[in-house]
Amino acid sequence: xxxxxxxxxxxxxxxxxxxxxxxxxxxxxxxxxxxxxxxxxxxxxxxxxxxxxxxxxxxxxxxxxxxxxxxxxxxxxxxxxxxxxxxxxxxxxxxxxxxxxxxxxxxxxxxxxxxxxxxxxxxxxxxxxx
Numbered sequence: 001x002x003x004x005x006x007x008x009x010x011x012x013x014x015x016x017x018x019x020x021x022x023x024x025x026x027x028x029x030x031x032x033x034x035x036x037x038x039x040x041x042x043x044x045x046x047x048x049x050x051x052x053x054x055x056x057x058x059x060x061x062x063x064x065x066x067x068x069x070x071x072x073x074x075x076x077x078x079x080x081x082x083x084x085x086x087x088x089x090x091x092x093x094x095x096x097x098x099x100x101x102x103x104x105x106x107x108x109x110x111x112x113x114x115x116x117x118x119x120x121x122x123x124x125x126x127x128x129x130x
Contacts, residue, residue: 011041013085014050018093021080028069034058036066039098043091050091053098063097070095 015038022036035057042051054070056063070077074093082090 007043007045007047010047010087011043014043014052014081014091015041017081017084018052018077021077021084022070025080026073026077028073030062030066030069034062034066039100047087048089048091050093052093052095053100054095055098067095067097 019038022031022038026032037055038052039055040053042053044050052070054063054067056066058066071094074095078090078093
């Protein structure tokens with residue numbers, strides 16, 4: 001069983017190289033026009049499977065299209081990875097949309113709304129007491 005240090009090193013290398021491939025080698029206008037970032041990589045313990053979570057500044061519908069395009073181009077990305085890094089076997093890749101960022105932003109927005117409501121209620125209470 002590979003240790004966590006090795007998994008972290010391989011994940012870091014994959015993230016770096018796939019980012020470079022997305023920026024420089026992949027000729028997809030949808031990916032190039034929108035800021036696409038790799039937020040997380042889940043690598044299996046045997047280094048055979050890799051889930052890549054991406055974030056983008058695009059709307060949800062466009063993000064789904066970007067993920068579909070990346071999954072269509074995954075054989076090209078995997079082939080290019082094989083040329084760039086020295087591994088016995090390049091892991092199978094699957095791209096997924098990272099929805100955790102959106103969920104986190106919506107929670108922060110709700111907390112902000114509650115804070116503003118609470119401040120308005122306190123302000124109204126002070127006016128009523130005056």
